[in-house]
Amino acid sequence: MTQLPDSNYKAPDGPQKYIGKAVKRVEDPRFITGQGHYTDDINVHGQLHAAMLRSPYAHAKIGQIDASAALALKGVHAVLTGQDLADAKVGSIPTGWLLPDLKIPPHPAIAHGEVHYVGDIVAVVIAESRALAEDAVALIEVDLEPLDAVSLGSQALAQGAAEVHPEAPGNVAFNWEIGDAAAADELFKQADHVVSLKIRNHRLVPNAIEPRASLAQYQRSSEEFTLHTTSQNPHIHRLMLAAFVLGIPEHKLRVISPDVGGGFGSKIFQYPEEVIVLFAAKKLNRPVKWAARRSESFVSDMQGRDHESEAQLALSKDGKMLALKVDTIANMGAYLTTFAPAVPTYLYGTLLNGVYKFGAVHAKVTGVFTNTVPVDAYRGAGRPEATYLVERIVSKAASELGMDAAEIRRKNFIQPEDFPYQTPVALVYDSGNYEPALDKALGMLGYQDLLKEQAEGRKNGRYIGIGFSTYVEACGLAPSALVGQLGAQAGQWESAVVRVMPTGKIEVLTGSHSHGQGHETTFAQIAAEEFGIPMEDVVIVHGDTGKMPFGWGTYGSRSAAVGGSALKMALGRIKDKATKIAAHLLEAAPEDIEVADGQFKVKGVPEGGKSFFDVALMAHLAHNLPEGMEPGLEAQYMYDPKNFVYPFGTHIAVVELDADTGHVKMIKYVCVDDCGPLINPLVVEGQVHGGIAQGFGQAILEETVYDEEGNMLTGSFMEYSMPRAEDLPMFEIDHTVTPSPHNPLGVKGIGESGTIASTAAVANAVNDALRAFGHHHVDMPFTPEKVWRAMKGGVQDLGQAADD
Amino acid sequence: MQVQGSHTISAPREKVWALLQDPQVLARCVPGVTEMIATAENQYNAVLNVAVGPVKGKFQAKVTITDRQPPQQMTLSIDAKSPSGIVTATGTLKLSELEGGTTQIDWEGEPKLRGMLATLAGRLIGGITQQQADVFFANLDKEASSPQPA
Numbered sequence: 001m002t003q004l005p006d007s008n009y010k011a012p013d014g015p016q017k018y019i020g021k022a023v024k025r026v027e028d029p030r031f032i033t034g035q036g037h038y039t040d041d042i043n044v045h046g047q048l049h050a051a052m053l054r055s056p057y058a059h060a061k062i063g064q065i066d067a068s069a070a071l072a073l074k075g076v077h078a079v080l081t082g083q084d085l086a087d088a089k090v091g092s093i094p095t096g097w098l099l100p101d102l103k104i105p106p107h108p109a110i111a112h113g114e115v116h117y118v119g120d121i122v123a124v125v126i127a128e129s130r131a132l133a134e135d136a137v138a139l140i141e142v143d144l145e146p147l148d149a150v151s152l153g154s155q156a157l158a159q160g161a162a163e164v165h166p167e168a169p170g171n172v173a174f175n176w177e178i179g180d181a182a183a184a185d186e187l188f189k190q191a192d193h194v195v196s197l198k199i200r201n202h203r204l205v206p207n208a209i210e211p212r213a214s215l216a217q218y219q220r221s222s223e224e225f226t227l228h229t230t231s232q233n234p235h236i237h238r239l240m241l242a243a244f245v246l247g248i249p250e251h252k253l254r255v256i257s258p259d260v261g262g263g264f265g266s267k268i269f270q271y272p273e274e275v276i277v278l279f280a281a282k283k284l285n286r287p288v289k290w291a292a293r294r295s296e297s298f299v300s301d302m303q304g305r306d307h308e309s310e311a312q313l314a315l316s317k318d319g320k321m322l323a324l325k326v327d328t329i330a331n332m333g334a335y336l337t338t339f340a341p342a343v344p345t346y347l348y349g350t351l352l353n354g355v356y357k358f359g360a361v362h363a364k365v366t367g368v369f370t371n372t373v374p375v376d377a378y379r380g381a382g383r384p385e386a387t388y389l390v391e392r393i394v395s396k397a398a399s400e401l402g403m404d405a406a407e408i409r410r411k412n413f414i415q416p417e418d419f420p421y422q423t424p425v426a427l428v429y430d431s432g433n434y435e436p437a438l439d440k441a442l443g444m445l446g447y448q449d450l451l452k453e454q455a456e457g458r459k460n461g462r463y464i465g466i467g468f469s470t471y472v473e474a475c476g477l478a479p480s481a482l483v484g485q486l487g488a489q490a491g492q493w494e495s496a497v498v499r500v501m502p503t504g505k506i507e508v509l510t511g512s513h514s515h516g517q518g519h520e521t522t523f524a525q526i527a528a529e530e531f532g533i534p535m536e537d538v539v540i541v542h543g544d545t546g547k548m549p550f551g552w553g554t555y556g557s558r559s560a561a562v563g564g565s566a567l568k569m570a571l572g573r574i575k576d577k578a579t580k581i582a583a584h585l586l587e588a589a590p591e592d593i594e595v596a597d598g599q600f601k602v603k604g605v606p607e608g609g610k611s612f613f614d615v616a617l618m619a620h621l622a623h624n625l626p627e628g629m630e631p632g633l634e635a636q637y638m639y640d641p642k643n644f645v646y647p648f649g650t651h652i653a654v655v656e657l658d659a660d661t662g663h664v665k666m667i668k669y670v671c672v673d674d675c676g677p678l679i680n681p682l683v684v685e686g687q688v689h690g691g692i693a694q695g696f697g698q699a700i701l702e703e704t705v706y707d708e709e710g711n712m713l714t715g716s717f718m719e720y721s722m723p724r725a726e727d728l729p730m731f732e733i734d735h736t737v738t739p740s741p742h743n744p745l746g747v748k749g750i751g752e753s754g755t756i757a758s759t760a761a762v763a764n765a766v767n768d769a770l771r772a773f774g775h776h777h778v779d780m781p782f783t784p785e786k787v788w789r790a791m792k793g794g795v796q797d798l799g800q801a802a803d804d
Numbered sequence: 805m806q807v808q809g810s811h812t813i814s815a816p817r818e819k820v821w822a823l824l825q826d827p828q829v830l831a832r833c834v835p836g837v838t839e840m841i842a843t844a845e846n847q848y849n850a851v852l853n854v855a856v857g858p859v860k861g862k863f864q865a866k867v868t869i870t871d872r873q874p875p876q877q878m879t880l881s882i883d884a885k886s887p888s889g890i891v892t893a894t895g896t897l898k899l900s901e902l903e904g905g906t907t908q909i910d911w912e913g914e915p916k917l918r919g920m921l922a923t924l925a926g927r928l929i930g931g932i933t934q935q936q937a938d939v940f941f942a943n944l945d946k947e948a949s950s951p952q953p954a
Contacts, residue, residue: 056889056919118919138862138887295920707922715923 009739009746017532017597018525022682026535027520036259039213039228040291047215048077050277050290051133053123053140054299055115058151058371058710059162062113063143065123070136075128077284079140080276082112082122090279093270093335094244096236097342098487099174105165105369107335109245109272109279115144116164116334117371118712119299121272126280126288149371151706153331154308156368164334164369171369173332174341178349179362179425184314187323187359191314195397200779201385203306203331203704204697205298205720206378208515210261212301213291214274216281224252225281229274231257231543232267232513233553236338236490238545240270246278253278257543260515264694265377266301267515268555269338273300298715303704304378306331307344307385313393319403321356321412326363326389333374339555340376341367346486347382347474347556353423354390355434355472355648356412361424371710377555379694380756383473391469391760392777395767399776405764406442409470410435427474429646430740437672437736438470441650444670444732450654458772463657463791464667465769469761472648475749476561478641493640494558495549496566498527498574500633502620504598504613506538511551512563513542517751518683519559523567525679526745530571531578531612532597549636557647557749560679561740566639568744573635581619581633582610584626645740645748649673651692651757653765662788664700664766670732671757675750676739684750688733691754697723699762699780807933808912811941815948817899820907821875823947824897833943835936846872852884856932858924861886875899889919893933909941 012019030036067079085108093107106112111120123140127133148162155161156171164171188194214229225248231237234255242250260267273290280288292300309328315321330344349363380387394412398405413434414421421429447466454464477483480491497509508527512519524538541547554563575595582600583590592603601609615633618624622631654668669692678684701721705713714720739746759780766782767775770790778790813820823829827848831840839851846869853862865884872878877898884891895913902908915929925932 053887054920056885056921118922295923298923299920709918711918711922711926713922713926715920719923719927 009741009743011739011746016529018529018535019679020677021525021680023521023525023535023680025518025521025683026524027518036261038210038259038261039215039230042215042228042258044215044217044287047287047289048126048128048284049130049133050273050280050288051125051127051130051137052121052273052290052296053125053137053142054296055111055118055120055122055144057115057144057146058118058149059147059164060115060144061147062111062115062122063145066141067123069139069141070125073127073132073136073139075132076125076136077286078126078280080110080124080126080280082108082110085110085279086112088279090275091245091247093272093275093337094240095336095341096240096338096489097340098489099176099341099345102174102336102341103168103172104336105167109275114147117373118710119373120334121276124276124280126284149710151370151372151708151710153306153329153368153370156370157329157366162371164371168369173336173367173369175366176345176349177362177364180360181362183360184323184325184362188312188314188325191322192317193315193401195313195315195393195400197311197389197393197396197777199309199311199389199392201305201307201309201388202781203375204304204378204702205704206264206266206301206304207297207722208262208264208266211292211294211297212267212271212273213289214277215287215289216277217287218281218285220285224254225278226254226256227274227278228256228258230260230267231255231553232260232263232515232555233551234513234543234545235511235551236268236553237270237274241274241278245270245275254544254546256546257513260543263515264379265304265381265555268553269302269376295715298720299373299712302337302376303333303373304375305385305698306375309389311389311393313397315397315401319401319408319411321358321394323360324352324358324390324393326352328363328365330365330367331370331372331375332367333370333372335374337374337376340374341487343377343382344385348386350425350427351383351386351474352390353425353427354387355414355432355470357414358424363425372706373712379691380752381556383752383756384695384759387469387471387473387756388760388763391471392763395468395764396777399771405466405468405768406438406447409468410438428643429472430643430742431738432472432646432648433736433738434470434648437648437674438650440734440736441652441670441672444672444734445652445654445668461659463659463769463772465655465657465765465767467653467655467761467763467765467768469651469757469764471651471753471757471760472646473753473756474644474646475557475752476641476645477556477558478562478644480640490552491640492552492558492562493638494562494566495551495636495638496563496570497548497636498567498570498634500574500616500619502617504533504537504611504616508538508540508567509548510540510542510563510567511548511553512559513551513554515554517554517559517687518680522560522679522683523564526564526567527571530575531595533612557751559751560745560747561645561743561749562639562641564679564745564747565641565743566637569639570635570637573637574633577633577635578612578615578619580626580629581615585610585614585618585624642742645676645743647673647675647748647750647753649753649757651761653758653761655762655765655769657766657769657787657791659791662784662786662791664782664787666696666727666729666762668729672734672736673750673753674736674738675748675753676746677737678735679745679747685733687750688754689731691752692731692758693723693728695755695758696728696762698759699766700727700782703781805930806912806914807930808910809934809937810908810910812902813907813909813941813945813948815907816905817875817901817907820899820909820948823944824878829947833940833947835939846870856935857928859921859932861888863891886921888924889917889921891921892916892918911937
């Protein structure tokens with residue numbers, strides 16, 4: 001990777017005032033006192049409401065739509081159908097990542113001709129109130145002729161399976177591979193032992209706490225649109241809606257995402273409802289709002305995971321891992337949404353190397369259409385799927401070879417001197433030191449004592465399992481030129497504007513977006529650190545295309561590494577200029593000026609400096625600036641990363657199985673993560689806690705189930721079980737610090753590590769406990785029934801189909 | 805999911821059979837019916853207001869009788885649509901004479917839910933069907949024992 005000298009990491013010279021401090025989040029008083037300002041909180045004069053008629057069939061032909069009864073209700077302004085959008089030449093919702101020979105069927109905001117999943121929008125009512133709109137939906141008569149449907153990826157590939165789209169024969173969206181198959185085969189020939197694993201990474205519903213909502217306004221005189229929407233990346237919406245879907249001139253569309261209550265990826269994508277409210281607002285010349293019911297979220301928020309994989313690991317007799325081969329069927333759902341093709345390919349196949357020194361890795365992925373809600377990025381996006389597979393097969397290998405699960409890992413780690421490390425699957429890991437994290441975690445756990453306790457327990461009918469996940473992940477996606485080569489129809493740089501006001505207060509505009517990550521705190525820490533000014537003097541502004549120059553938003557743990565780096569670089573520009581002004585006022589050379597605690601001083605002269613306020617004021621008054629200097633104090637930086645960043649660490653879960661009920665109780669969880677220097681340990685801790693809980697949710701509780709006809713059977717919290725506080729012990733978390741060498745803060749993302757690591761750790765722990773019953777592999781989720789059956793024996797190596 | 809049940813009606817088989825062929829009677833007996841119109845030989849359109857647990861709303865139902873063997877057996881297929889989803893079911897009723905001028909009806913059927921309904925009520929459909937059947941046959945029994953059928 002090219003390394004530009006201007007942005008490489010340099011460790012701080014001395015103690016830091018804000019960075020590294022566990023500052024309480026400045027946004028929290030707003031959130032915990034109910035003063036957050038979310039899209040659905042916004043109501044404007046003349047506002048109408050949209051309600052969606054969603055398909056009850058997974059696959060059907062749309063016949064006659066009779067909306068007369070709905071339109072006859074007083075207060076109903078319009079009923080929109082796919083035909084209306086087609087007549088107005090509204091474009092298909094685009095796919096933002098292309099792969100060779102990718103099949104992209106049309107994705108109209110309102111289905112036209114056919115519906116392809118339960119939840120696909122058939123018609124829309126716009127009415128004076130939400131209640132009226134929903135009542136009117138019930139009056140629309142639609143002839144839907146059911147067609148054969150398919151819901152499981154492998155079944156969609158079977159001979160004679162229902163065809164989801166004529167554009168994709170055999171339901172294949174893409175075939176993709178990475179790595180050297182011949183090299184892998186050669187190493188398998190030399191192997192003393194081959195471990196096989198058939199594994200399912202089941203589907204998840206994202207379940208952000210705030211359901212999606214959108215409010216569109218239109219000014220007829222100026223032809224300007226404003227869209228408030230629950231988004232992680234408002235500029236991406238503006239670009240897609242303007243350039244591809246609605247043909248609105250980009251400067252006539254302002255997209256604002258105000259406070260957003262969680263995303264986990266699900267609020268990245270371009271959704272039909274945003275298209276619909278914008279279209280309706282113009283058509284009716286009235287503001288139009290839509291807000292999802294929770295039951296709608298289950299069938300309309302893009303879902304996550306859903307892989308069926310087979311893998312083989314080749315080992316020498318002493319436990320050295322030689323090569324890995326993986327064959328994955330990735331269920332893409334009914335349409336290809338914004339980042340969907342990237343998730344099971346470049347965010348998955350490239351991570352199958354894990355933290356190990358493999359001679360070769362080869363992966364083949366088949367993306368498949370089914371009559372289900374589309375699948376796209378969900379917290380971790382591809383990396384949890386890769387980590388679950390790699391960490392599970394490594395633990396299975398340890399189990400089969402009778403090796404210790406920690407030692408087989410240690411034996412195969414990439415070593416510190418190997419970095420930067422070129423993996424066999426395209427990535428170059430920037431930095432890493434895996435053993436200290438493992439050792440620290442083992443120490444926190446009291447591993448040797450726990451092993452004794454486990455052995456004792458087994459004699460007495462107490463089934464403890466210890467599960468490891470020594471993960472690495474790639475985040476902070478980039479450089480833009482590289483992602484472009486890989487198929488992204490987007491750049492992956494980030495913007496920052498630092499605007500110093502005459503009184504020395506700072507407004508930071510970032511193209512990054514906070515929907516729970518705490519930017520208003522951590523970004524303010526970065527800015528305040530630069531000059532030693534109070535954090536209160538800094539305000540962070542995000543989520544408004546009308547304010548910041550551009551931005552690619554927040555996902556893939558990119559905020560700190562990319563958005564934070566952009567901020568750091570812009571701050572450097574401010575510092576340079578401010579230093580020159582201060583030097584001018586102090587009649588000294590700029591090289592002799594230093595800044596600390598908000599004061600510019602001549603080095604070695606403790607008296608008579610200029611405050612940040614003095615300098616900012618003079619920059620604006622411009623009464624006395626260096627010769628030829630432009631007035632004002634504002635800087636912008638567009639930061640394009642030099643590489644991904646590669647956080648890593650060791651997570652260890654300890655579970656105990658209830659022999660009577662099959663209930664899995666997690667009794668201990670320790671983790672040591674390395675995300676480089678911590679900007680705010682409290683924020684990092686919050687991210688790690690939430691991430692672990694989310695990964696635990698997949699391993700033990702959550703599962704999206706479709707029947708064979710594509711009906712979703714788990715569409716409410718009655719059927720879809722989310723983790724609660726009582727399911728989890730207090731986590732013991734710690735860190736090692738290995739800075740990324742290529743960004744100015746040295747930071748690596750931490751937003752997804754918890755989820756990426758914990759699913760595998762918990763699954764390995766349950767499997768470790770089930771070894772007492774002769775199992776080498778049981779697939780997640782570990783519902784009490786599945787675990788109880790496994791403990792009762794008779795069922796060897798249960799796969800996914802354990803429940804009926 | 806296959807559901808079944810058995811009920812005794814206090815009337816002779818011919819009378820029970822006749823009651824089952826009368827749309828007026830059915831409209832009174834099926835819970836929540838607000839309209840029941842015979843549209844053709846062996847075919848009815850019905851409007852039902854259902855409120856059983858999570859299954860709520862107005863259903864537009866088409867009922868077709870396919871296998872009519874008076875007075876002992878009939879097969880019904882039901883296709884009911886509501887905004888929250890679709891219920892389809894096929895059910896068979898078998899009538900047998902008991903001593904004392906009463907009739908036993910054995911029924912079985914397989915209801916299938918689609919759309920949001922499948923999500924909300926998938927696991928409850930067996931219980932809901934049983935419960936609705938209990939109400940229906942209790943109503944039918946009342947009709948059968950009333951002195952002058954309407």
